[in-house]
Amino acid sequence: MDLASGTGEIARLCRNLGFNFTGLDWAEPMLERARAKLPDVTFIQADAECTMLPAASFDVIVTRHLVWTLVDPGAAFAEWHRLLAPNGVLLVVDGDFVHRNWFARLLAPKSATSQRASRHQEILNRVYFSKGARADAVTALLSTAGFREISVDYNLHGVHRAQARALGWRKSLLRRSEHRYVITARKH
Numbered sequence: 707m708d709l710a711s712g713t714g715e716i717a718r719l720c721r722n723l724g725f726n727f728t729g730l731d732w733a734e735p736m737l738e739r740a741r742a743k744l745p746d747v748t749f750i751q752a753d754a755e756c757t758m759l760p761a762a763s764f765d766v767i768v769t770r771h772l773v774w775t776l777v778d779p780g781a782a783f784a785e786w787h788r789l790l791a792p793n794g795v796l797l798v799v800d801g802d803f804v805h806r807n808w809f810a811r812l813l814a815p816k817s818a819t820s821q822r823a824s825r826h827q828e829i830l831n832r833v834y835f836s837k838g839a840r841a842d843a844v845t846a847l848l849s850t851a852g853f854r855e856i857s858v859d860y861n862l863h864g865v866h867r868a869q870a871r872a873l874g875w876r877k878s879l880l881r882r883s884e885h886r887y888v889i890t891a892r893k894h
């Protein structure tokens with residue numbers, strides 16, 4: 707399961723690696739783009755925090771750049787634990803995109819208008835990780851939800867290197883300066 711599949715970029719990677727999987731997103735425009743890209747893959751519309759899908763339906767759940775926006779990550783992680791088959795694995799790719807050190811502040815593009823910045827802040831105030839999703843806070847909640855063998859990998863240099871050409875030097879440096887991580891966790 708690719709949770710919060712967006713335009714289907716992670717889905718495309720999964721498909722190319724030979725996995726048989728389902729994509730899920732709550733936004734129809736995102737689903738449309740993903741379906742156009744991967745017509746042979748099933749994409750369903752649902753809320754990742756409460757999917758209404760049967761228990762133990764998936765061996766692996768992958769999710770990139772969703773966790774930091776969750777309203778109730780504790781409930782979401784319990785839901786993902788329920789969705790996984792015994793021994794199933796959760797893989798979270800995420801980061802703290804709120805707190806920025808001086809170097810990142812220097813590189814980050816300035817918000818176009820103050821109206822846009824205050825709208826951004828308004829939305830941030832409504833999410834659980836309004837001060838940024840640090841890996842230790844995420845792993846603590848995963849453990850409470852019942853996940854075991856939780857491990858955090860901060861070494862994303864290979865990924866950043868591969869993305870650098872497409873991103874340009876400014877975005878690429880910004881990525882490297884951020885608190886980004888991959889968490890894997892298992893349902894026993």
Ligand SMILES: C[S@@+](CC[C@H](N)C(=O)[O-])C[C@H]1O[C@@H](n2cnc3c(N)ncnc32)[C@H](O)[C@@H]1O
Pocket residue numbers: 709710711712713714715716730731732733736752753754755769770771772775
């Ligand atoms: C930043 S995009 C990431 C897309 C994709 N995972 C990727 O890495 O390319 C975030 C996606 O999460 C979806 N999303 C956010 N909250 C969601 C929720 N509670 N349930 C389902 N989808 C959600 C949005 O519609 C959007 O497509």
